[in-house]
Amino acid sequence: xxxxxxxxxxxxxxxxxxxxxxxxxxxxxxxxxxxxxxxxxxxxxxxxxxxxxxxxxxxxxxxxxxxxxxxxxxxxxxxxxxxxxxxxxxxxxxxxxxxxxxxxxxxxxxxxxxxxxxxxxxxxxxxxxxxxxxxxxxxxxxxxxxxxxxxxxxxxxxxxxxxxxxxxxxxxxxxxxxxxxxxxxxxxxxxxxxxxxxxxxxxxxxxxxxxxxxxxxxxxxxxxxxxxxxxxxxxxxxxxxxxxxxxxxxxxxxxxxxxxxxxxxxxxxxxxxxxxxxxxxxxxxxxxxxxxxxxxxxxxxxxxxxxxxxxxxxxxxxxxxxxxxxxxxxxxxxxxxxxxxxxxxxxxxxxxxxxxxxxxxxxxxxxxxxxxxxxxxxxxxxxxxxxxxxxxxxxxxxxxxxxxxxxxxxxxxxxxxxxxxxxxxxxxxxxxxxxxxxxxxxxxxxxxxxxxxxxxxxxxxxxxxxxxxxxxxxxxxxxxxxxxxxxxxxxxxxxxxxxxxxxxxxxxxxxxxxxxxxxxxxxxxxxxxxxxxxxxxxxxxxxxxxxxxxxxxxxxxx
Numbered sequence: 001x002x003x004x005x006x007x008x009x010x011x012x013x014x015x016x017x018x019x020x021x022x023x024x025x026x027x028x029x030x031x032x033x034x035x036x037x038x039x040x041x042x043x044x045x046x047x048x049x050x051x052x053x054x055x056x057x058x059x060x061x062x063x064x065x066x067x068x069x070x071x072x073x074x075x076x077x078x079x080x081x082x083x084x085x086x087x088x089x090x091x092x093x094x095x096x097x098x099x100x101x102x103x104x105x106x107x108x109x110x111x112x113x114x115x116x117x118x119x120x121x122x123x124x125x126x127x128x129x130x131x132x133x134x135x136x137x138x139x140x141x142x143x144x145x146x147x148x149x150x151x152x153x154x155x156x157x158x159x160x161x162x163x164x165x166x167x168x169x170x171x172x173x174x175x176x177x178x179x180x181x182x183x184x185x186x187x188x189x190x191x192x193x194x195x196x197x198x199x200x201x202x203x204x205x206x207x208x209x210x211x212x213x214x215x216x217x218x219x220x221x222x223x224x225x226x227x228x229x230x231x232x233x234x235x236x237x238x239x240x241x242x243x244x245x246x247x248x249x250x251x252x253x254x255x256x257x258x259x260x261x262x263x264x265x266x267x268x269x270x271x272x273x274x275x276x277x278x279x280x281x282x283x284x285x286x287x288x289x290x291x292x293x294x295x296x297x298x299x300x301x302x303x304x305x306x307x308x309x310x311x312x313x314x315x316x317x318x319x320x321x322x323x324x325x326x327x328x329x330x331x332x333x334x335x336x337x338x339x340x341x342x343x344x345x346x347x348x349x350x351x352x353x354x355x356x357x358x359x360x361x362x363x364x365x366x367x368x369x370x371x372x373x374x375x376x377x378x379x380x381x382x383x384x385x386x387x388x389x390x391x392x393x394x395x396x397x398x399x400x401x402x403x404x405x406x407x408x409x410x411x412x413x414x415x416x417x418x419x420x421x422x423x424x425x426x427x428x429x430x431x432x433x434x435x436x437x438x439x440x441x442x443x444x445x446x447x448x449x450x451x452x453x454x455x456x457x458x459x460x461x462x463x464x465x466x467x468x469x470x471x472x473x474x475x476x477x478x479x480x481x482x483x484x485x486x487x488x489x490x491x492x493x494x495x496x497x498x499x500x501x502x503x504x505x506x507x508x509x510x511x512x513x514x515x516x517x518x519x520x521x522x523x524x525x526x527x528x529x530x531x532x533x534x535x536x537x538x539x540x541x542x543x544x545x546x547x548x549x550x551x552x553x554x555x556x557x558x
Contacts, residue, residue: 289533
């Protein structure tokens with residue numbers, strides 16, 4: 001059986017401001033209710049769907065998450081004002097039927113879908129929209145830490161108690177079904193950004209009842225709220241039932257869902273952190289599918305009759321360089337590391353078929369991509385020369401942090417990537433002190449919230465088709481991950497994200513990408529093409545380059 005799925009082309013011209021200003025409610029959401037929608041399961045199929053997750057979610061409150069496993073679950077429970085056109089990275093209406101923007105890009109009027117309820121029975125309306133916007137803006141203390149409120153900090157820049165750089169200003173419910181959002185400064189990617197699960201609409205009643213804003217601990221080890229650990233409430237096609245950490249998360253169909261209910265009545269996200277174990281579970285029939293198929297398993301699974309779906313590559317894998325480390329503060333050392341890595345060998349030996357070599361931090365389809373960057377082609381002799389010029393003729397030793405117990409779309413086998421790069425660095429005299437950490441929560445918290453790391457493996461799956469969503473998120477402000485401050489770069493990125501005209505924005509980002517390549521805050525390695533594998537009964541799966549995959553759209557045959 002061949003697997004049918006939508007693979008809409010990524011449109012760089014459709015991104016950001018232009019899309020934000022002209023997209024209207026005449027575009028029908030893929031989740032709209034249809035005559036085939038029913039409130040009961042299809043009795044001809046097994047309505048329980050078991051999907052293997054590579055790790056536990058970091059948080060059930062998407063506002064406190066930045067990882068793919070959290071967002072995979074969030075996309076079943078929650079919905080935002082803006083969705084993603086199926087098979088693409090481009091925005092479309094979801095809980096907002098339409099919107100209009102002022103010419104200066106400072107005010108957005110949203111017309112909301114009516115008759116929608118949260119899973120706790122409360123009404124979704126304009127007051128709920130403003131409650132959510134005001135909640136994010138009023139994050140305090142630990143909620144503002146990168147390890148907690150990552151996306152709001154990255155994209156909206158400021159809070160009620162720190163308004164100097166804030167993008168958001170206010171929200172007004174002008175009627176039950178109309179909300180007006182006013183920005184403090186233009187943000188060309190505003191509409192597209194709202195498609196992120198981090199900005200999904202959550203039940204105000206549940207957020208208050210289960211004390212969603214009570215976050216304790218430290219930035220390195222945050223302890224999330226009662227809500228974030230066991231009481232998420234949205235408007236999506238599935239509602240939360242239970243979470244047994246390290247084992248599984250259970251969801252069930254939302255009987256009052258406004259859109260297409262589909263065939264699946266129960267989802268079990270089973271945590272299986274090892275790629276070989278996920279493959280064996282699929283072969284044994286104990287799961288229906290899994291993401292992040294190991295490159296070495298793809299062909300054998302195809303040959304055995306399983307359905308393989310390859311996503312369009314909309315990712316970046318990079319080697320981060322923490323400039324608070326003395327050696328890494330030296331530009332020549334960072335350049336030497338870039339020259340020491342044979343990206344072609346890395347891709348061939350550790351990454352999926354279809355992966356493309358990276359020369360910068362955005363895929364080719366994203367606005368601002370340019371060949372006019374420093375490419376650092378593999379040259380170990382050049383690397384040794386630069387190390388000698390920097391005062392390290394015999395090399396040096398550096399911490400090399402990498403995650404364990406996880407597979408990511410940009411890095412399905414992190415241990416293999418670590419081993420491969422370590423060997424290449426040692427060839428030019430750079431010895432590594434291996435620093436493995438369990439992905440969640442230890443690894444991300446260590447990299448994103450502390451200085452206790454050296455070179456490190458991390459990456460990104462683009463959230464929507466927007467340059468700022470890549471380079472702006474990485475390098476738009478001072479961050480513990482990279483440990484550098486460059487006011488000129490930060491200012492240029494801020495200017496580019498506020499430029500509403502695509503033709504004016506493009507050269508700004510081309511110049512920024514060239515500047516970043518010269519600074520070498522990290523080494524772009526590859527744009528991997530992640531794959532999913534499914535049992536034969538899965539006839540179609542709503543594959544998305546940005547992982548916006550709602551399981552009510554899965555089609556089953558048995």
